[in-house]
Amino acid sequence: MEQTKADPRARLLTAAESLLLESGFDSVSIRAVCAAAEMNPAAVHYHFGSKERLIAALLESRIGPAWFEPVARLHAESVDVRDIVDAVVGPLVTMAADPTGRLYLHLLARLVLGRYELDWSDRWFSLDPFVELLQHNVPGLSTTAARQRWAMSFELILGQFGDPLAGDRTLSPVQVETLCRFVTAGLSDEVVEA
Structure with missing residues (x-):
């Protein structure tokens, strides 16, 4: 758990996964993922570049x-x-x-x-x-x-x-x-x- 808190990419992946399970792809925004991860609104763009690349990283890891x-x-x-x-x-x-x-x-x-x-x-x-x-x-x-x-x-x-x-x-x-x-x-x- 501590490693996830320290690793911004892991925090974003975990937040995205949780939101996607609740709401589905179309209802989850980059802003919502950043907010759920308690990070800057630009964090997804900084670490992944786009919502689709965030999803790709999630799939690769999971x-x-x-x-x-x-x-x-x-x-x-x-x-x-x-x-x-x-x-x-x-x-x-x-x-x-x-x-x-x-x-x-x-x-x-x-x-x-x-x-x-x-x-x-x-x-x-x-x-x-x-x-x-x-x-x-x-x-x-x-x-x-x-x-x-x-x-x-x-x-x-x-x-x-x-x-x-x-x-x-x-x-x-x-x-x-x-x-x-x-x-x-x-x-x-x-x-x-x-």
Whole structure:
């Protein structure tokens, strides 16, 4: 707790998270975050540059390690594309079961699907490691094709898990399985049979 008080970025992240859980993205202003953190009204701009970059930092600190650790473990191995998809989707299923996790998914979907230009500091918040992983496991796949496939796959995945208009909807196990099969087919050119 003392470290959070001393670290202005951590104070702003904690205040933003609390306000976002209470009110949602559209209702939370930069001024409100600064006030809740008991900081100067310009603190968010000074430390993050914008509301969207504050949200990006929040997501990196809160979901980055849990979401990407399963995928990172696969990075050096030869695996089935389905194993990669399961490693990406599995943590999202867990997050979607919790109100705070759903908030993170809504925020991530808003930033990614809204095409905000953000400088993510965590490499796993870019397509690059996913492209490398897919190319390692799908021989002959070009970087361009792998990037396009992942971009479309993440749009679909985040649309399903993070659509703010869906409220507290959670995907059923059958819907998750269908999503995983569809994404696997799109990434690997496999034909999915019903």
